[in-house]
Amino acid sequence: MKDNVKYVVQAKRWNQKIGVKAIQEIVAAIKHYKADKGMVITNNYFTKNAENLARTNEVELWDRNKLISFMSQVRGQGLVNSLTVEEPIEKGRESCPRCSNKLVVRSGSRGKFMGCSSFPKCRYTADYRESVL
Ligand SMILES: [Zn+2]
Structure with missing residues (x-):
């Protein structure tokens, strides 16, 4: 993440796929917090509709696969041991x-x-x- 871009991050630990509602929430949060971009992180996956909505709204989606590869990457570099997620x-x-x-x-x-x-x-x-x- 760059310092000059303000992100709103939402972490979802759900036992089902993340749908459009989560994307609508983060889009509202971007406006509310006057952020530039939003990001939804989950230990699950996103529905196709959620992915489409995210793409048109400057929302980055991190699903299980991306999270796991990111975690192993940063662990491998010895930068962080755990991911701290900042929430609004x-x-x-x-x-x-x-x-x-x-x-x-x-x-x-x-x-x-x-x-x-x-x-x-x-x-x-x-x-x-x-x-x-
Ligand atoms: Zn203090």
């Missing part, structure tokens, strides 16, 4: 009240929470609530 955060709670750095959604043993992006320098965390679009 509800308005007004985007920045850390302690150091005013960006808050990101992280996954811990007790589920999702919001943490400061300057961790471990700043250890601020907050409860995560799904943003409603």
Whole structure:
């Protein structure tokens, strides 16, 4: 990802193929967050209709195959050990009240929470609530 392009990323862990609804959601999120591009990542696959809709809306789709090849690639280079997926955060709670750095959604043993992006320098965390679009 380039620094000058703002992405909205949505991660879907579903046990079925991702349909057009997920693409419509990310298209709405691109507008809402004034992003340039969207990306939907899943451990499953996309339907043909979802792929077509994504292609006309600047939405990148990462299905299981692409995710696995990406993960093995970055692991092979020793760059990262795990993929941290940033998700959109509800308005007004985007920045850390302690150091005013960006808050990101992280996954811990007790589920999702919001943490400061300057961790471990700043250890601020907050409860995560799904943003409603
Ligand atoms: Zn902070």
